[in-house]
Amino acid sequence: MKIRFIAGSAALAATLAVTACGSSSDSAGGPEKLTVWIMKDSVTEDFLTRFTEDFERRHQDLSLDIQIQEWDGIGEKVTAALASTDAPDVIEVGNTQVAQYAASGGVRDLTDRTEELSGADWLPGLAEPGKIDGKQYGIPWYAANRVVLYHKGHFAKAGIASPPATQDAWIEDTAKLNRGDVQGIYLPGQNWYTLAGFIWDEGGDLAARSGDGWKGTLDTREAIAGMDFYRRLQALGKGPKDSDEAKPPQAEVFAQGDVAQIISVPGGAKLIEETNPALKGKIGFFPVPGKAVGTPGAVLTGGSDLIVPEASAHQDGAYEVIKALAGDTWQTDMARTMSYVPNRTSLAGAVQDSEGTAAMAAGAARGRATPNSPQWAAVEATNPIKQYMTAVLTGADPTKAAREASGSITRTLGS
Template sequence: MRYRLLAATGVLALAAGLSGCGSSEPSPGASGSAAPEKLTVWIMRDSMSDALLGRFESGFEASHPGVALDIQIQEWDGIGQKVTSGLASNDAPDVIEVGNTQVAEYAASGGVKDLSDKVADLGGADWLPGLAEPGKIDGRQYGIPWYAANRVVIYNKDLFAKAGVGGPPKTREEWLDVTAKLNKGGYQGIYLAGQNWYTLAGFIWDEGGDLAVKEGEAWRGTLDTPQALAGMDFYTRLQALGKGPKDSDEARPPQADVFAKGDVAQLISTPGGAVAIEKANPGLAGKLGFFPIPGKTAGEPGAVFTGGSDLIIPEASKHHDSAYEVVKALAGEQFQLDMAKEMSYVPNRVSLGGVLDGDEGTAAMAAGAANGHATPNSANWAAVEARNVIKEYMTKALTGADAAAEARAASQVITSILNTKS
C-alpha cells in the first residue's frame, strides 16, 4: 500500500561522483573480472525521477569498478505475479523494490535473502519503525526500508481564520473542539469518509490496540479489544463532524474534489493530495496548510500507517555481495538525502527527518512518520484488505449497529483469513 507524493520541492544538484553511496572499494563480485559484472535492479514506475536514478547509476558504477547496473522500470499492474516468478527464476533480478507490506508475502515463498546480519551495517537502529517492521518476519530482516509516506491533515487556512481558529490543534480532544468550531462557521469541519480504515488504524494504535496480533504460530483479529473499540469511538466522533459518506472510502468520490469546492476545512491525506486539490481549484493555491494527525497528548503526534517501499535481494540472484552493495547505497544516508529533497519522500531514518523542514507538507509528514506503524505482518493480510473486512465493519458501526458485536464478527473473519494455509 504505497502513496505517491506528487510534487518534488527541488532538485539537489550533486557532483557527478555521487554514489548514493556505499563503499568506495570495488565490488567483491567484480574482482578479477574481465567483463563488468551486470546487476539487474527493478524499480517501480514513478518511484524515483529519471534524473535521480541517473545520478545514482553513474555514481555507483564510478565507485564500484567492474560493476554495471541495469535499472529496469516495472509497472505496478501485475507486479505481484512478476516478482513471485522472478524470485523462482534461474535468471532472477538482483535487487527489487517492493511495497513494504508485500515483504511478508514474498518472504513466505522462501525466495528472499535474509539480511538480518546486515542490519547494524545499514544503520538499522535509526530506521523508521513503521517502515522497518514490515520487512522483518519472525525476527528476520528480509526487506530493507527505502522510503516512506504517510497521512497528514490538510487544512484551508482561510476557513480556519474566518472561524477564529488560531492554528492547528495539538491533541485529539482539541482537534474535536476545533472541528466543531469550524462547523459553526457554516463550513464542513472535516471531510472523512466512513471507510477510511488506515486513519482508523492510527486511532487504534494510539489507544494501544492493533488490527490483529500473532500468538505463537496463530493470528487473532483484535478489532473487538477495548483499545480498538476506543479507536473506533474516536473515529465515530470525528467523522460525525463532517458530511463524509458512511458507506464509502476516500476514493468514492475523490476526496480531493470534495475539498476543492472550498467549503471543507480539513482533509486527511498524504501531502501530495494538495496537488490534486489545487489542480481542481487553482484558487486554493497558497491557502492550504498541513499538520500531523494529532495524538492523545501534545508531545507526540498521532499514530499513522507508514506506506512506502523496501528493497529485497532474491536468493536466486547470482551476485549477492554486489547486490548488497546496491542496497547499502540506496538505503544509505547520501542517497536518502538526495531522494528526500528531490522526491519529497520521508527518508528511511528518523535522524534525517529534518531535511524536509523547509516544506510544510513534507515536514508534517516526517513528524508523523516518527510514530508510524505497519499493518499485521502476515502473508495473508492482502486477503483481508481484498475482502473489505474492516471497511464493512466501519460502515455498520457508523450506521447504528452495535460496534462491539460487529467488531467481534469482523475479528473472527480476520482470524480465519490470517490462519488460512496457502
C-alpha cells in the same frame, strides 16, 4: 548504464521462471551487471540516472541495469522471479509485501547487515514489516503517510491560530470549524488507514499473533476505543458513511472550498490546487494529532523496502546497491527530489523546508504497518474493516460489529 521500462503482464511473469533476468549476461572481463527492479513512478528518471552514474563511478567493477516495473501484476512477477534460478539482484517491494515474499523462502536474510545500515534508526513503519520471525528481509527505502490538510482561511475565521496538538483539541477545533456551510472535516466512513492509527494510539491493533497463527483484534477494548474516536470525528462533517476517500475523490470535495480539513498524503494539495487554483497558497499541513502534546498520532506508513533474492548471482554487489540507496547521500537526495520521508528518523531535517513533507516526517516517526502476515493482502481484498466501520457509523452495536469483523479477519489469516 541502462534504465528500461518492463511490462508487468502475467505472461512475462511466467516466462521469468525459465529465462534470465539479465544478470547472467556479464561480458567476460567486464564489470558485473546488476539487475535492479524499481517500481514505476517511485522515483524520477533523472534521480535514477544520477544515482547510476555515481554508483558506477564509485564501483568500477559493477554496472547497473535498472528495469522499471509496472504495478499491475507485480505480485505474480516477483513471486516467479524469486522461484527462478536467475532472479534480479535487487527488487523494490511495498513495505507490507515483504512477509508475503519472505514466506516463499526466496528472499535473502539481511539481519547481519542492519547495524551497518543504521537499523536502530529506521522508521518502524518500514522496518517492522520487513522483519519476519526476528529476521530482517526488507531494507527500508522510503516512506509516505497521511497528514491533515487544512484550509487556512476557515481556520482564521474560526479564530484558530495554530493547528491542534492533541486529539481532544482536534475535536474541539473541528467542532468550531463545523458551522454554516463549512464542514469541519470531510472524513469518509471507510477510511480504514486512518482508523488503524487511532486504534494504535489506544494500544490496540488490527490483528495479532495467536500461537502459530493470527487472529483479528478489532473486538478488543483498545480497538473499539479507536473506532469510537473515529466515529466522533467523522460526525463533525458530511463525509459518506459507506465509501472511502476515493469515492468521491476527496481532493475534489476539498476543492469546492467549503471543507476545513481532510486526511491525505501531502501530494493531495497539488490535486486540490489543480482543480481549484484559487486555493493555491491557502492549504496548510499538520501531523495527525496524538493523545498528548508533543506526540503525533500513529499513522499507517506506506512506502517501499529493498530485498535481495536468494537466487541473485551477485549477492555482494546487490548489497552495495542497497547500501548506497539506503545511505545518507541518496536518502537525502531522494527525500528532496520526491518529497518522501527518509528511511531514518535522524534524516528528517532533509525535508524541513517543505511544510507538507515536514508534517509527514513528524508523523512517520510514529508510523506503523499492517500486520505482517503473508495472508494480510487477502484481508484487504475483501476488507471486513470497511464493512465494520460503516456498520458502526450507521448505528450498529460496536462490540457485536467488531466481533464479527475480527472473526472474518481471523478466518482469512488462517486460510
